[in-house]
Amino acid sequence: MAEPRLVIHLKAVRTAAGLTQQELADRARLSRKTVNTVENGVFTPSVIVALTLARALDVPLDALFTLED
Amino acid sequence: MSDELEKAKANERQRVQRLWMAAGLGGLGVATLPCSILLWETGWPLAEPLALVLAFAGVGVVVASFAWGGRYMPNGDTVRVENARGGYRDSLQSKRAYWGAYAPLMYLFPTWKSMESAWMITAGRAEWLHWIMVGLGPLCAVTALLVVAGLDNPGDKKMKRLLEDELTLSFRRDALNAALGVAMIGLLVVFGLGLWRAEAAVAALPGLMFVTASAAGLRYWQLDRRASGG
Numbered sequence: 579m580a581e582p583r584l585v586i587h588l589k590a591v592r593t594a595a596g597l598t599q600q601e602l603a604d605r606a607r608l609s610r611k612t613v614n615t616v617e618n619g620v621f622t623p624s625v626i627v628a629l630t631l632a633r634a635l636d637v638p639l640d641a642l643f644t645l646e647d
Numbered sequence: 648m649s650d651e652l653e654k655a656k657a658n659e660r661q662r663v664q665r666l667w668m669a670a671g672l673g674g675l676g677v678a679t680l681p682c683s684i685l686l687w688e689t690g691w692p693l694a695e696p697l698a699l700v701l702a703f704a705g706v707g708v709v710v711a712s713f714a715w716g717g718r719y720m721p722n723g724d725t726v727r728v729e730n731a732r733g734g735y736r737d738s739l740q741s742k743r744a745y746w747g748a749y750a751p752l753m754y755l756f757p758t759w760k761s762m763e764s765a766w767m768i769t770a771g772r773a774e775w776l777h778w779i780m781v782g783l784g785p786l787c788a789v790t791a792l793l794v795v796a797g798l799d800n801p802g803d804k805k806m807k808r809l810l811e812d813e814l815t816l817s818f819r820r821d822a823l824n825a826a827l828g829v830a831m832i833g834l835l836v837v838f839g840l841g842l843w844r845a846e847a848a849v850a851a852l853p854g855l856m857f858v859t860a861s862a863a864g865l866r867y868w869q870l871d872r873r874a875s876g877g
């Protein structure tokens with residue numbers, strides 16, 4: 579069985595909300611670099627950071643991250 | 648999804664309610680102005696200073712209601728975020744990363760003097776100054792590594808909170824791993840040098856410490872730069 583792949587929808591959700599990376603970072607009290615690296619898949623965030631981002635965007639967690647086989 | 652919709656509706660109701668409260672407060676402030684004029688005109692004892700106080704209080708209330716109400720305008724959140732001092736945390740983190748990259752340039756000369764002194768000591772030609780200079784290189788390397796490891800100034804909790812998040816911790820882990828790899832390869836080289844001439848190995852050790860610390864600092868800087876890119 580293949581390893582499931584993490585698919586990140588953060589950028590799509592953020593742009594749909596009309597926010598810049600910096601604005602989202604300010605809302606979530608994170609650094610812009612964190613938002614940028616999560617969006618680009620360079621950095622896989624912890625559950626706490628993922629939930630913080632979801633809360634800042636007012637969306638459920640699976641709107642930002644999904645697993646694909 | 649209906650929960651989210653309900654939550655959004657409740658937030659909107661609260662925003663409008665607070666905007667009306669701010670407007671009411673502003674109206675109250677405006678209402679004090681004619682009252683203060685009427686009070687001034689009465690000619691009662693102390694009426695004039697009281698009217699002045701009332702007028703100033705009214706102006707204060709109007710200004711405060713504008714400031715408070717501005718937060719609850721339909722675009723209040725966006726305006727607040729755009730006007731906020733953004734990127735302070737990113738800027739602090741980048742400054743530290745730059746420091747990690749440029750510090751080795753400052754440490755180059757002390758490291759060279761340290762290696763030279765170590766050579767003189769092992770050759771039995773050391774003077775008192777060599778014993779002092781030999782410690783400079785390791786001191787610089789340890790300082791640079793402490794910064795990358797986030798162990799400098801541990802008492803400053805505010806700076807630690809700003810500088811350290813999950814991302815910087817992952818950078819740190821990566822940078823220290825790179826430094827460990829460089830140190831291991833360097834140790835092999837120094838070991839080979841020691842087999843040839845023991846004093847050469849001792850003299851090379853400050854250099855190895857410098858290269859190790861530089862590798863950590865440069866890797867941290869590289870990761871930080873990559874993360875800053877859009």
